[in-house]
Amino acid sequence: MNDDVIVCALRELRQNWRRTLAVISGYAVTVALVIVLAAVFLYSRVVQDIMIGGTGTYFVTWLPACGDISSLTEEELAGLAKGIIPAKCQEQCENCTGCNKKPYDILNEGFVVNTNTTRLLTTELAEKVAALDSLKNVSPCLMFRFRDPTNNLIFTVAGVNPQDYAVERNCVAVSDLVEGSFLDAAQPGKIVVESGFAINNGLKPGMKFSVAEEEFEIAGLVKTGVRPLNPDIMMLFADAERVINKRIHNPLEKEANIILAVSHDATHHRKAMEDVKKLLKTDSLLTTGCYWPASEALGLSGRMVWGFMLIVMLGSVMFAAKIQWSAVVERYRNLAILRAIGWSNRVIVWQLLCESLFQSVVGSLVGVLIGAGLIITLPVNSLLGVDAAMTGVLNPALAAVIFVFAVLAGLLASLFPVLRMHARLPLDDLRRF
Template identity: 25%
Template sequence: MSFLKFIIKNPFRRKNSAILAIVGICIGIVVIVALGGITNGLVSTFEDTVHAGGSDFSICGKDTGDSAYGTNTIDANWTEIIGNVSGVAEVMPIYVILTPIGDDYMKTLIGIEPNGTSMADISLSSGRMFNNNSSEVIVGKVYAQDNNLSVGDNLTVDGEDFEIVGIYETGDTNMAKAVFTSITKVAEINDDNNSISNIYVKVASGQDPQKVADRIDEKYGDNITTISSIMEMEQMADMLNMLKASSWGISLLAIVVGALGIINTMLMSVFERTREIGVLKAVGWSNRKILTMIVGESLVITILSAVIGSVIGFVVTTLLGPMMNVTPSFTPEIFVQAFVIAIIVGIIGGLYPAVKAVKLPPTEALRYE
């Protein structure tokens, strides 16, 4: 039997101890993989939501007001002013009001140019886009399902019949139950052609959105303010960093617990094989070879644990993630991290027992019963 096969088979001579060690380490690996997948999924979902359609941030009124967002409306001329700021590539005004829609006394109606809906984080799942200045609307998929609406149906908006020409999907839960129509139509309903609620802003390629937002604040901060994905991203980044820190904390705990478990297992192995180690020394095995054997056996257990734990973590998270409204995202880095931790645990856990085995005097070991 080769030395490598000897190392691979040796840990399983004591099956119960090996299984217990594998289970203990597996639990840590499962947690590491699961947390990694969920964290990446949350990051991916958040970035998709923030950057969907390419809107980097938006502009709204400075003071508290009676608009749907709780701020005052701003003059429509701000669209052109913001569009001329250095670093801004595209601007899109929107007009949001609360008005009677269908059976709802107050419902969110959002006015936007038909070609600007991509900046509002919506995409059509059926039907077509509304025409400009027409009595046509598109409704959120959630709103359509809740009210049993479909393309071709009529929907009463502020006492006027509008045709539903499309149903949209969105990554923004605030818009999932809203209704979109032409901005000119919303201005007509609200009897105000000179005001808007917000301006979506897309910065030019290579520009830093934060710097562009700061530039706008510096020039026009007395009249308008940026309420943007930048602010949201900073808040969410803090939350995600906390989650990642927790993940690394759990990883560290897994290393400590796993190392203690494998140390105990390998120490028992050395204790039970004291005479065997003495025989190996007596027949000429070097201390280095015995040390390699013990550490190798420890690595066999932890690497096997990493394989099993990674598979279980992947399967469990994939199945349970959607139930938590999270789509897990697994990258090679997650599994590399799991295996690196397993290897570290294997080396740490096997090194101390290996040193103990090396220090055993052959004559004492041979007399051990």
């Protein structure tokens, strides 16, 4: 290909500017449409991830108690309080640190997860769980069942770090507050009380409540709803550690009895739980069943979105090819004249490819700019009332793929009529067209 071919191609485009403008406009509209549709489909996926991607992606894990303590003899219980592990318990004590930290009132008090008794584990182990790639957030928790000796009231207390996301999903969140104020890491000595427990015991914000002979101010009342952990009282982790130490034989040393966890999304929730089971060597997990239908819905939606996008892209590419095909077929007679006066097929093919390349590149670039402008300016999130920016789905790689597809489709479409023309004599085209 030489400069003369390029000059002839540009002259042809300039002389027939209406046809050139029509072809470029067709490319621009097609590419812009595909980019906007692709962005809308991706946006729908983003919105769906926001709506149901985090459904049921939380769980709690623990190490179950070393066995039924009621089966131990008085001598074994006395030794257990001193840290002497009975023979029947030794096989089950991996990762446990609490054999010498049993409660004084071992029949009524102890470390629990809701109604099940648990062992202690180190916060270092919780940090190892947090290091798993499949988990989004992890937080250690202390949950202890107390008995008030003055009135024999039995209640459960959870010590948490309220700023952790895993606490919000598994135990209590600011949104659960129905009266008063929430826990604040900067304000120790305060508790929040589950509203049902508060009603049954006549408790209100501002009142005092005694835990292990230490008084706490009730900051607020909460309705925690359906969550894995359902304690009666929630306080800061450090406060819980302090009051629990008053009720056990030896003080806690960077220990917890429950690990609160949140996985990245519903589709990876099962893997996250399996990773935790493998690390802790336990099957004791408490979660919801919501993640399973959510993960199925996300998987189905994802396949449908990409499948529909592929259909739209192929249809748009075929439309772009049809534009170029029509532009070449329209010139059959002119091309036949050029062949009749001695132009070689090679020169004609190069000229048509140059014209097609110029029109497809310019039209596709204009289409990319128009599509990107529409995506940026349209307030889709405001119109739908969804907190997700449309600009986040403007994918440069996807735009580049659409651009290349459109250009290649135009080039291929310009070749087909040329090859068809090459198989006939110029006289046949002059008679027919």
